[in-house]
Amino acid sequence: MKPTSKHVRDIRQGRYGDNPYVVVNVATWKPKDHAIRTYVDAGVDDILIMPALFDAVATRVDNIVDNRKKFIATQKYMGPDRRNPNRAKQDELRGFVVPNGVR
Incomplete structure (x- = not known):
C-alpha cells in the first residue's frame, strides 16, 4: 500500500486525528489504475x-x-459512497451524511 493511502485509511479509521470525516483530496502526476484504486x-x-x-x-x-x-462504513472501509445508486438502494448498508468542514 502506498504511504499516502495508508495515511488516508488511518485518518478514516480514527487512528490519526480526531475527525475521520475530514475532506481528503489527493493530487497525482501518475494516474495508474492500481494507484487510483488504492x-x-x-x-x-x-x-x-x-x-x-x-x-x-x-x-x-x-x-x-x-x-x-x-x-x-464497514470493518474494512470508511469513506465516500461510490456505489451505483441502484445498488445502494438494494443494499442494507446505508450511507450517512458527514460534517463538511469546507462548507
Missing part, C-alpha cells in the same frame, strides 16, 4: 490528475463544498 479504496474524497487547469480544480472543490458524497 486511493479510492483508502477513502479519499477526490483525486486530481495533474497537471490540472485552474477551472477544473475549482469545479472539483465546489463539488466537495456543495455535493459531498454520503459516507459508508
Whole structure:
C-alpha cells in the first residue's frame, strides 16, 4: 500500500486525528489504475490528475463544498459512497451524511 493511502485509511479509521470525516483530496502526476484504486479504496474524497487547469480544480472543490458524497462504513472501509445508486438502494448498508468542514 502506498504511504499516502495508508495515511488516508488511518485518518478514516480514527487512528490519526480526531475527525475521520475530514475532506481528503489527493493530487497525482501518475494516474495508474492500481494507484487510483488504492486511493479510492483508502477513502479519499477526490483525486486530481495533474497537471490540472485552474477551472477544473475549482469545479472539483465546489463539488466537495456543495455535493459531498454520503459516507459508508464497514470493518474494512470508511469513506465516500461510490456505489451505483441502484445498488445502494438494494443494499442494507446505508450511507450517512458527514460534517463538511469546507462548507
